[in-house]
Amino acid sequence: MKADLVVIGGGPAGMGAALEAHRLGVKDIxxxxxxxxxxxxxxxxxxxxxxxxxxxxxxTGGEYAQRFIDELAASGIRVLTDTMVMEVDSxxxxxxxxxxxxxxxxxxxxxxxxxxxxxxxxINIPGTRxxxxxxxGAAQRLINMEGFLPGRRAVILGSGDIxxxxxxxxxxxxxxxxxxxxLMPWSNGLAxxxxxxxxxxxxxxxxxxxxxxxxxxxxxxxxTLAQVDESFRPLPDSRRYxxxxxxxxxxxxxxxxxxSQKLGIEMDPVTNGPLVDQNLxxxxxxxxxxGNVVHVHDLVDFVTLESRRAGAGAAAWxxxxxxxxxxxxTPGENISYVVPQRxxxxxxxxxxxxxxxxxxxxxxxxxxxxxxxxxxxxxxxVALPAEMVEIKLSPGKIPAGGDITIDxxxxxx
Amino acid sequence: MTKTMTCxxxxxxxxxxxxxxxxxxxxxxxxKSWAEQEVSKPMRTLTTTVLLIGGEYPxxxxxxxxxxxxxxxxxxLRHANSLRVEAPVEVGQVICPDLAETGVSLIAARTAGGx
Numbered sequence: 001m002k003a004d005l006v007v008i009g010g011g012p013a014g015m016g017a018a019l020e021a022h023r024l025g026v027k028d029i030x031x032x033x034x035x036x037x038x039x040x041x042x043x044x045x046x047x048x049x050x051x052x053x054x055x056x057x058x059x060t061g062g063e064y065a066q067r068f069i070d071e072l073a074a075s076g077i078r079v080l081t082d083t084m085v086m087e088v089d090s091x092x093x094x095x096x097x098x099x100x101x102x103x104x105x106x107x108x109x110x111x112x113x114x115x116x117x118x119x120x121x122x123i124n125i126p127g128t129r130x131x132x133x134x135x136x137g138a139a140q141r142l143i144n145m146e147g148f149l150p151g152r153r154a155v156i157l158g159s160g161d162i163x164x165x166x167x168x169x170x171x172x173x174x175x176x177x178x179x180x181x182x183l184m185p186w187s188n189g190l191a192x193x194x195x196x197x198x199x200x201x202x203x204x205x206x207x208x209x210x211x212x213x214x215x216x217x218x219x220x221x222x223x224t225l226a227q228v229d230e231s232f233r234p235l236p237d238s239r240r241y242x243x244x245x246x247x248x249x250x251x252x253x254x255x256x257x258x259x260s261q262k263l264g265i266e267m268d269p270v271t272n273g274p275l276v277d278q279n280l281x282x283x284x285x286x287x288x289x290x291g292n293v294v295h296v297h298d299l300v301d302f303v304t305l306e307s308r309r310a311g312a313g314a315a316a317w318x319x320x321x322x323x324x325x326x327x328x329x330t331p332g333e334n335i336s337y338v339v340p341q342r343x344x345x346x347x348x349x350x351x352x353x354x355x356x357x358x359x360x361x362x363x364x365x366x367x368x369x370x371x372x373x374x375x376x377x378x379x380x381x382v383a384l385p386a387e388m389v390e391i392k393l394s395p396g397k398i399p400a401g402g403d404i405t406i407d408x409x410x411x412x413x
Numbered sequence: 414m415t416k417t418m419t420c421x422x423x424x425x426x427x428x429x430x431x432x433x434x435x436x437x438x439x440x441x442x443x444x445k446s447w448a449e450q451e452v453s454k455p456m457r458t459l460t461t462t463v464l465l466i467g468g469e470y471p472x473x474x475x476x477x478x479x480x481x482x483x484x485x486x487x488x489x490l491r492h493a494n495s496l497r498v499e500a501p502v503e504v505g506q507v508i509c510p511d512l513a514e515t516g517v518s519l520i521a522a523r524t525a526g527g528x
Contacts, residue, residue: 037469039523046474046522047460052423060460062474062523066504069524144462147471172461172490191426195419196457200483299424387424 003030003078005314006093006106008085008259011040013291014112015068016304020311021110022075026318029077030104032095034084038072039065040114042300044141047165049192053301064300088259090284108286108314111274112307113256115292117162123251125157127214130221136162136250140169149173151246155223156180157211159187159194160386161298163250168197170246177201178242181209181225183232186360188386190298211247212239220245253296260289270337271295277326277344278351279313280306285323288314295339295354298388302354309352325401332407334358336385343404347395353406354390357383361410368393370402383408416452420444456480459489460522463508467527468500474522475508481515488513500527 005026007014010033018029037043042050045061052058055067072079083097088111093104117135134142134150140162142148152175156163159182167177180198185208187194198205206225212234213224227238255273265274266283273294274282280290290310291303326342338355357364364383368376368391375397383389391406398404415432422443429438429448436448450456458480462472481489492513502508502521509519 043523046462046476048458048476049424058458060474060476060522063476063504066523144474145470145472147462147464172486190424191419191428192421192424195426196421199419200457 001030001102001104002028002106003104004028004107004318005030005110006104006108007031007110007112008088008093009033009040009112009114009291009293010035010038010079010081011112011114011291012042012065012068012300012303013114013293013307013310014040014110015065015072016307017110017112017288017290017311017314018077019068019071019075020308021315022077022311024312024315026315027076031072031077031079032083032085032093033079033081036082038069038079038081041137044137044144045165046144047169050300053299054304061300085259088263088287090286106286107318108288110280110310110314111260111282111287111289111293112291112310113259113293115253115255115296117249118252118254120249123249125211125214127223128216130214130216130219132216132220132245133214133247133249136160136166136248139246139248140166143169143173149175151175151220151244153178153244154246154248155211155225155242155244156248156250158182158250158252159189159205159207160250160252161189161193163248164189164193164197166248166250167203168201171201171203175246177203178244179204179206179209179225181206181211183208183210183228186384190386210234214247215241220247223247253292255293255296257293260293263287265289268295268337268339268341270331271339275341276339277342278309278340278347279316279344280310280340281313281317281323281344286317286321288317295337298386302388302390305352306354327399327401328403329353330403330405331355332405334361334408334410335406338406343398345400347398350392350394351398352390352392354388355406356385356388357408358385360384360413361408362413364408364410366391367407367409368404369407370399370404373399375399375404382413383410418448418451420447422447455483457483457486459486459493461490461493463493463496463498463519465502465525466497466499468502468525469528470525473498473502473508473525475519476522477512477515478507478518478520481512481517485513485515489515493519500525
């Protein structure tokens, strides 16, 4: 088998990248998806709030995905579902499905495998190991796609958006959510999700709290919650037992890296995804990456925009395989990471920098500079670690050499 | 009396306060009208699933075409839970023209083919 462009993953990132490459003239494109249908995680996100940036309306996850699925069907882009990619290297992809092993020659490859959820093992919760403990996303798929309610009385650990959305979803499906516990003194979820998912249903949000024990042998019978101090140490006097038959974990997402690591792609230790340039080109020639496999986004609209840049990058690479000199982009004061991590010269179009702050700040001032010289300054009302910041820099402002640093200074909240 | 709320219109989540019918703290016209509505008659879009018969999935995601009164969310949910839909279904197709006597229709939120 052969294709000019092979896209691994049929979620929002993969579909967006494939469609953009197609629009720019790449005709022979193949998308490989391991699920039996396209759409990725959007399929289980039945809540609304998607697409405000891109389409100016509030769509559900399924509706957002459907627009891309319909466009793909009309485009002639080939799609292989129920197919799992086992290995990738510059110029080829090895996949497997019920037909057997497929060897596919590829002019360019886009990695769009998304991310996976951190599990109990990643945060080391003590206690027994009964049934009834799920990651929030797994429960979301069970409830919204497979019609199975995994419990009637729930505690949710982690107040990221998936945890908040699942608190509401469980309540609507007739379960009682006892509490959402959050280790940090602030929630990593969007303010509107705290309002419409917790406050609307009187579900308590316990900040600086965590699960310190799990009870039950065959099935979960309850959890012990405790408040934590500034160093995240549980305070013994605050321990309390909550009976429940369901514990959902919404404790972070990690880029799905198995293929990228096997391939020996250069990785960013903070994002846990591949290092990319402004065209989403990784360290390996002809291999691009976009969406949550690069860094975990808060909004799917941003995934689509990023994936279009990857599609354009791959299309340009297929026209002319050229790689110029690079300059590093580094996170400075109070910035945890920046994507892209490097720029390939010459820069011909606006560069979109996406990054997160380390801690919440009021009236933040963002600066982009090179060797002490300021290239751009921007003020915002607030900066939160949960909200990705986007800044564009025009090619005229980018120096011919040296490195670029992004800093953020502001008032402590 | 002043009522303070978190705007749910977009991901920004502005803190809006409304005193004597006048909203403050919004950043867009949609936020202003949402807050004014929120103090008099709060409205929410309901998203849930209904049973899908003979489809490639057991469930069909649905949503109310327009927001419904927050006080009627549970009535709407009970009505939605009583519905059965036969595949195939097109995204946007009306599943129920008047959900729980709100006058708002329930629509399919994805396309689902038959088995």
